[in-house]
Amino acid sequence: MTPGLVAAVCALFGLVIGSFLNVVIWRVPRGESVVRPGSHCPGCDAQLGARENVPVLSWLLLRGRCRHCGVRISVRYPAIEVACGALFAVVGARFYDSWALFAYLALVAALLALSVIDLDHLLLPNKVIYPTWAIVAPLLVVASAATGDWGALGRAVLAAAIDFAIFYAIWFVVPGAMGFGDVRLAALLGFALGWVSWPALWLGVFLPFLLGTVGGIAVAAPVVLLPMLAGGALGWFGGPAWLERLGDAPVDDVTRAHVSGAIVGAVFLGAAVYLVLSALRRVERGRQIPFGPYLAGGALLALLVVA
Numbered sequence: 001m002t003p004g005l006v007a008a009v010c011a012l013f014g015l016v017i018g019s020f021l022n023v024v025i026w027r028v029p030r031g032e033s034v035v036r037p038g039s040h041c042p043g044c045d046a047q048l049g050a051r052e053n054v055p056v057l058s059w060l061l062l063r064g065r066c067r068h069c070g071v072r073i074s075v076r077y078p079a080i081e082v083a084c085g086a087l088f089a090v091v092g093a094r095f096y097d098s099w100a101l102f103a104y105l106a107l108v109a110a111l112l113a114l115s116v117i118d119l120d121h122l123l124l125p126n127k128v129i130y131p132t133w134a135i136v137a138p139l140l141v142v143a144s145a146a147t148g149d150w151g152a153l154g155r156a157v158l159a160a161a162i163d164f165a166i167f168y169a170i171w172f173v174v175p176g177a178m179g180f181g182d183v184r185l186a187a188l189l190g191f192a193l194g195w196v197s198w199p200a201l202w203l204g205v206f207l208p209f210l211l212g213t214v215g216g217i218a219v220a221a222p223v224v225l226l227p228m229l230a231g232g233a234l235g236w237f238g239g240p241a242w243l244e245r246l247g248d249a250p251v252d253d254v255t256r257a258h259v260s261g262a263i264v265g266a267v268f269l270g271a272a273v274y275l276v277l278s279a280l281r282r283v284e285r286g287r288q289i290p291f292g293p294y295l296a297g298g299a300l301l302a303l304l305v306v307a
């Protein structure tokens with residue numbers, strides 16, 4: 001099986017799972033069952049038949065309206081199906097030859113649902129997090145058994161504890177920085193990233209804060225994104241030369257020099273402009289932004305870029 005073939009099969013599977021995630025996203029925060037009753041129109045309550053339940057296609061063929069009452073069906077439904085298909089494709093390509101493929105497909109599906117629920121309700125429901133544990137943990141045990149790599153499982157358990165401890169400490173020390181749902185989610189992500197490797201875990205801990213900072217700035221003062229972009233570009237091109245000057249030796253890892261240069265440049269210029277704007281009181285304050293999507297995005301990036 002080639003990566004491309006696995007990715008294509010996973011993408012189709014993802015469209016179907018995305019359809020189920022729409023049900024989860026709507027019903028779980030409202031305390032409804034995800035199994036019963038079957039899908040029905042939010043406008044007229046008509047039960048949807050098999051032909052109206054085909055991911056994306058049904059929505060396109062019915063031009064985004066209910067066949068019975070004509071009420072508009074939000075574009076968000078097919079968008080979530082497409083997003084799930086795309087996520088499954090990249091995870092399929094990444095884990096195409098791994099026993100852990102299904103564990104990480106389940107994980108990203110849950111992360112997509114949790115992110116949208118968190119954006120809607122500022123909530124990461126246990127009714128999603130616990131079932132995800134119940135699916136991902138046994139699948140990774142099976143993957144460890146199949147490969148004989150029990151070290152990965154031990155690392156996963158330790159990483160879950162470490163990630164939980166880190167986010168518990170932040171939750172405890174910085175009031176309002178995040179909800180306890182984020183701490184619970186961090187334990188699950190620690191387990192899943194730890195199974196891959198330690199670098200994946202550390203990246204998964206660090207990246208949400210980087211993404212959260214950029215996202216928070218984008219919401220509070222979108223104009224700061226411009227100097228960040230400029231700083232990032234300057235840092236990218238200047239990175240290797242600066243590092244060489246600092247270390248007084250040729251840089252051996254050029255990619256790393258570019259990336260670290262870009263991060264330092266973006267953070268430095270962005271922070272400088274942000275501080276000036278804050279001093280001039282041009283920054284919007286006090287809006288609460290959910291942290292779950294950043295945790296999810298950081299974990300996904302860490303899974304994809306680190307071996």
Ligand SMILES: [Zn+2]
Pocket residue numbers: 041042043044045046066067068069070071
């Ligand atoms: Zn209807």
